[in-house]
Structures are given as structure tokens and as C-alpha cells.
Amino acid sequence: MAKILTVTNQKGGVGKTTTCVNLAASLAATKKRVMLIDLDPQGNATMGSGVDKHSLERSSYELLTGQATAAESRLTETPAGYHLIGANGDLTAAEVELLSLSRREFRLKMALEEVADEYDFILLDNPPSLNLLTVNALASSSGVIIPMQCEYYALEGISALVGTINKINQRLNPELQIEGILRTMFDPRMSLTRDVSSHLVEYFGDKVYRTVIPRNVRLAEAPSHGLPALLYDKSSRGALAYLALAGELIRKSADAGKHPADENSAHTGDADDDVAQGPEAVAGDSNEASKKSADVDADAEVVKEVN
Template sequence: MAKILTITNQKGGVGKTTTCVNLAASLAATKKRVLLIDLDPQGNATMGSGVDKHELETSAYELLTGQADAQECIIKGLPVHYDVIGANGDLTAAEVELLQLPRREFRLKMALQNIADQYDFILLDNPPSLNLLTVNALAASAGVIIPMQCEYYALEGISALIGTVEKINKRLNPELKIEGILRTMFDPRMSLTKDVSSHLVDYFGDKVYRTVIPRNVRLAEAPSHGLPALLYDKNSRGSLAYLALAGELSRKTEMDQRTAELAD
């Protein structure tokens, strides 16, 4: 059964989509079965996976509104080695249409039930805002990965996001938890970066991934080629960092599964 993870931050420009695409590619490189679902109307994760968002026949819009099932929306056989349910501007209309639909917060969760056993990980990319698309992602997920820059205002933003996760946990999804906090665009030469990083570790402990994602030109260039960094330049610092993150996530997931089995 797939582990469903939402990658989100209500603050834009923190490497959310970069993380979703590159983590998907890195997990796939370690022989995990991965599905990436783009829930952002901008469709950046779709394009960054080598899929033209303008040519989608079925997308996350049809999935959420019930016009197509998940199997019909999945794009397989891509050079990135993971599957994709893409998004484009049509998804903006879904936010309005969902308001009229029954169980509107659970549309994604219901849609994924029939395909969850086909994957090891399902990664959800989200818009940088708290709307019904993000709520659907959180209601369907077991965990949240929060990418964030180590800067002062990021600490305020993460407090708000954690409050949102706690509310979703109480009202819609008791399984939801913070899976991990990922430090992105990391520059150890800056004293503020080191200070904020230290505060994060002090406060969140092992919820902060050991892996940090450095500022890296290859990570920034790869999306314009429709590729994850791993396929654009596999030896870049960014590629190696996301491979390390995939390993860290996989080990933690396996440990959690063993712990759950022993508890049963």
C-alpha cells in the first residue's frame, strides 16, 4: 500500500515543486514505484516531469470532479521513471466545483483508493496557499513534508502550517502527521542559515531531515529541460542531495512499518 505524502508550504518559493519532482525521481531511481500528482493549477510539477500541461487529455481536474477515475488520469512510461497525474489551468475551476460536490474534502482520498496498492509512494504537489485543493491533499495523506528556507520569516510560516496540519488531523484525517521538515536552498556560509537551522533542530528534533538541499544551479536549470536534476546532471550536488533524502525517507518508512507490525 502506498505511503501518500503531501509536499506543501503556504509560503511560495521554498522549493516545494523542486522537492516533489526530484524526490519522485530519486525514489524511482532506488526502484520504488512512485506516482506524482500535481495539484497546482500552474502545472509546474507536470512540466518539470516532461509532460506538456497544455496537451493533457485527463488531469487532476477530471480526477477531483469525478469525470475520470485515477487509472484514466495516470500517465505512464515516462523517461523520468515515475508516473504522473498532471495539472493545468483547468484545475482552477475545480476549486469552485468542489464546493458543490458531496464529501468535497475527501474527493482525492476516495479517488486514490483503487490505485494505492500499485505504488510504494504517492507524492502530492500543492499550490502555495491553503485552499480546497490543499485540504484534499492533506485529507488523503499519511504525512506532510515541509520544505523551507532557513530564514527568519520561514519560522513564522511553519508555525501557521503546523497549526493547519493539527486542525486537519483533528477534523478530517487522524492519521495525518508531520513527516519531516526539509531545509532547502541551504547555504552554510550564512550565519542566519545556521541559526535558523539550529532552532529548527532544537524545536522539532528528529522531524528535521538530516539531509539538506543546497543552493544549486543544476536544480534551477533542470525544469526548463522538463527533467528532474537526476536526469539532467546526476552528479550535481542537488541530485546527490535528493538521492540522500530518498534514502532517508525510505529507511524511516521501513522502520515505521516494522514498528507498526510489531505493535499489531
């Protein structure tokens, strides 16, 4: 049975779609069976996966409104090797149409039941707002990954999001919990970044991923080429950080007894020890970054699969 994870934050510009695309690519590189579902009408996760959103024959719109099944809606060939149910502007009409449908909060959950056994992970990308699309995602998921920048207003935003997650847990999905909080666009040179990071760890403890995602030019450039960073520049610090996150997610799932990691993915789990153990991992010089890149290349199969 797939582990279904919602990647969301009600605040825009925090690296939500970047996280969804790059985590999907990194998990797929470890031989995990992965599907990404784009639930944002902007279709950025679709385009970032190398798929033209304007050419979709079926999308998450048809899936949610019952016009197509998950098996009919998915694309099984993407550059990074994960399956994709894309989105485009058609999805803007879905929320209005869903209002008249029975069990409208559970349309996605019901649609995924037929394919859940085919995957190890299903990742859900959401619009930066709490609407019926996001509610469907949360009602379908066992966990929520919250990407956030370490800035002052982010703390207020995450408090509101945690409140929303608790309400969904109480009313719609008792299995829902915070899977992890991911610090993105991390710059340890800024004192505010360090302070907010410390507050997060103090309050949320081990819910905060050890992996941090640095500000990285190659990571920012990759979507314009329709590629995850792992395919655009596998030695970039952004690509390595998401490989580390994939390893941490797999290990955490195995430790919790929810989703045992197999031997093929064990070497990826070690990546987060080498790549991102907190602010120090991001602050290293270019020589250290090159060494880490070489280590991951030498470690082999994770990166080899995307060559």
C-alpha cells in the same frame, strides 16, 4: 498500500515543486513504484516531469471532479520512470466546482483508493496556499513533507502550517502527521541560515531531515529542460542531495514499520551519510563533491537506472 505524502508550504518559492519532482525521480531510481500528482493549476510539476501541461487529455481536474478515475488520469510513461497525474489551468475551476459536491474534502482520498495498492509512494504537489485542493491532499495523506528555507520569516510560516496540519488531523484525518521538515536552498556560509537551522532542530528534533538541499545551479536549471536533476546532471550536488533524501525517507519508513525497504534500495539509504549530513555536507569544496559523485556512481544501480 502506498505511503501518500503531501509536499506543501503556504509560503511560495521554498522548493516545494522542485522537491516533489526530484524526490519522485530519486525514489523511482531505487525501484520504488511512485506516482506524482500535480494539484497546482500552474502545472510546474507536470512540466518539470517532462510533460506538456497543455497537451493533457486528462488531469487532476477530471480526477477531483469525478470525470475520470485515477487509472484513466495517470500517465505511465515519464522520463524519470514515475507515473504522473498532471495539472494545468483547468484546475482553477475545480475549487469552485468542488464546493457543490458531496464529501468535497475527500474527493482525492476516494479517487486514490483504487490505485493505492499499486504504488509504494504517492507524492502530492500543492499550490502555495491553503485552499480546497490542499485540504484534499492533506485529507488523503499519512504525512506531510515541509520544504523551507532557513530564513527569519520561514519560522513564522511554519508555525501557521503546523497549526493547519493539527486542525486537519483533528477534524478530517487522524492519521496525518509531519513526515519531515526539509531545509532547502541551504547556504551554511550565512549565520542566519545556521541559526534558523539550529532552532528547527531544537524544536522539531528528528522531524528535521538530516539531508539538506543546497543552492545548486544545475538543480535550478533542470526544470527549464523538463527534467529532474537526476536526469539533467546526475553528479550535481542537487541531484545527489535528493538521492540522499530518498534514502533517508525509505529508511525512516522502514524503521517506523510503515513501509519496509527492500534490499534493492538499501544502497540508496547509505547515500545520505555520504552526501548530506547537515551544513558540513553542503560546505565542502569541489574536490569533495566530485568524490561524492564518484561514490554514488560506483555504488551503481540507483544512477544506472536513469542512464
